[in-house]
Amino acid sequence: MKNIERSQLDSDLLRTFVAIAETGNLTQAANYLNRTQSAISVQIKKLEASFSTQLFYRQPRGMLLTEDGHRLLPEARKLIAEVNRIAGLFTNKLSGRVALGVPDDCGLVILESGLRHFLANNPDVEVSVRCSLSSQFPQAIQAGELDLALYLASPEEDFDTILWQEESVWVAHESLQLMPDQVVPLAVYDRDCWWREVAIDALEEVNRPYQMTFSSESIAGIKTAVNAGVAVAMLSINSVEPHMKILTKADGFPSLPPSSMALLRHSQQSELCNAMEDSIRNALSLSKLVS
Numbered sequence: 001m002k003n004i005e006r007s008q009l010d011s012d013l014l015r016t017f018v019a020i021a022e023t024g025n026l027t028q029a030a031n032y033l034n035r036t037q038s039a040i041s042v043q044i045k046k047l048e049a050s051f052s053t054q055l056f057y058r059q060p061r062g063m064l065l066t067e068d069g070h071r072l073l074p075e076a077r078k079l080i081a082e083v084n085r086i087a088g089l090f091t092n093k094l095s096g097r098v099a100l101g102v103p104d105d106c107g108l109v110i111l112e113s114g115l116r117h118f119l120a121n122n123p124d125v126e127v128s129v130r131c132s133l134s135s136q137f138p139q140a141i142q143a144g145e146l147d148l149a150l151y152l153a154s155p156e157e158d159f160d161t162i163l164w165q166e167e168s169v170w171v172a173h174e175s176l177q178l179m180p181d182q183v184v185p186l187a188v189y190d191r192d193c194w195w196r197e198v199a200i201d202a203l204e205e206v207n208r209p210y211q212m213t214f215s216s217e218s219i220a221g222i223k224t225a226v227n228a229g230v231a232v233a234m235l236s237i238n239s240v241e242p243h244m245k246i247l248t249k250a251d252g253f254p255s256l257p258p259s260s261m262a263l264l265r266h267s268q269q270s271e272l273c274n275a276m277e278d279s280i281r282n283a284l285s286l287s288k289l290v291s
Contacts, residue, residue: 011083013047014076016040017055021073022113024062032282081120095124098272101141101149101264103134104219114283118276125272133217135193141264147273148280149264154194159262163284167237168198168256170247173229180252183209187222187231190215195259199234202254 019029020040030037048055055069065073115127130146137149153159178184184203188196203210214225219239225231226244236259240246247253263280265273 009047009050011079013043013050014079016043017047017069018073018076018080020044020056020063021065021069024064026063077116077120081123084120085123093124094122094272094275096272097126097128098148098276099128099130099146100276101130101132101134101137101146101151103150103152103261104131114276114279117282118279121279122272122275127276133189133191133193135191137264141266144266144268146264147266147268147270148276150280151262151264152195153260153262155198155257155260156194157260157262159260161263161265163261163263163281165258165260168234168259169237169240170232170251170253170256171226171235171240171244172232172247173226174243174245175229176232178232178247178251181209183211185213185231186210187214187216187225187233188212189222190217195234198257202234202256206252206254208252208254 016029016033016035019032020026023029023032026037026041030040033040044056051068051072053068054066055072057064057066115129119125119127130140134150134152137146137151140146141149150163151159153162172178186199186203188199200210214222214231216222216225219235222233222235223239223241226233226235227241232247232253234256235244249255263277265277
């Protein structure tokens with residue numbers, strides 16, 4: 001391949017490459033880019049031909065980056081960010097500060113996808129992120145401490161801005177063995193929140209004995225107790241880790257209501273918040289979280 005041909009690389013091809021790399025799936029990438037699956041498949045073949053290398057392993061359940069694909073990904077992101085910066089030179093650029101609340105059990109998804117997209121297109125904006133229990137977010141929104149927040153709503157709460165729902169499950173480390181009538185060593189949040197109440201109420205409703213063995217203010221702490229094999233906890237299905245097992249009625253555990261994620265906004269509307277909301281929704285779409 002001649003150097004002159006390599007220098008004519010289309011940034012649009014790199015956008016397609018990054019979308020597939022981040023979703024691991026042609027269909028999801030096509031939906032995100034608003035193109036057909038066949039069109040982006042042709043683009044990737046063209047990109048691979050221009051570099052004379054294979055960038056993805058095609059597998060029945062998705063697309064995995066090759067070694068060369070991993071080498072290209074950070075450089076592709078840099079180039080796209082630069083193209084976006086240049087494209088924005090003669091447009092009205094957003095500036096200022098936006099404060100975002102993200103539950104700590106879904107923070108990585110948002111930060112890695114939504115914020116990367118947002119900051120690439122709005123380099124003059126300062127983003128402040130609070131990752132914690134979402135039960136604190138409604139008050140923070142009302143007080144003006146947060147502009148936007150993802151809020152884990154209880155089964156009784158009704159919001160117009162529900163972004164997705166996901167199953168709630170009981171989990172334990174695969175090494176922990178419990179008899180159906182054995183006292184459950186329970187890991188819960190150390191603050192009053194509906195997540196804690198639902199877990200306790202569900203066990204009491206079926207007369208399953210329990211003992212609060214471990215408490216933490218974060219999902220990371222709860223997972224630590226579960227992975228240590230010392231406690232059972234209630235988690236969302238997307239928070240379950242490889243060495244955790246899901247406990248069912250066969251194990252003596254009752255069913256649980258699903259969790260719902262709502263988007264809360266401060267009453268003061270702004271173009272900056274609108275742009276951040278768009279990036280959040282795009283990130284959720286990429287992560288298969290939008291129903």
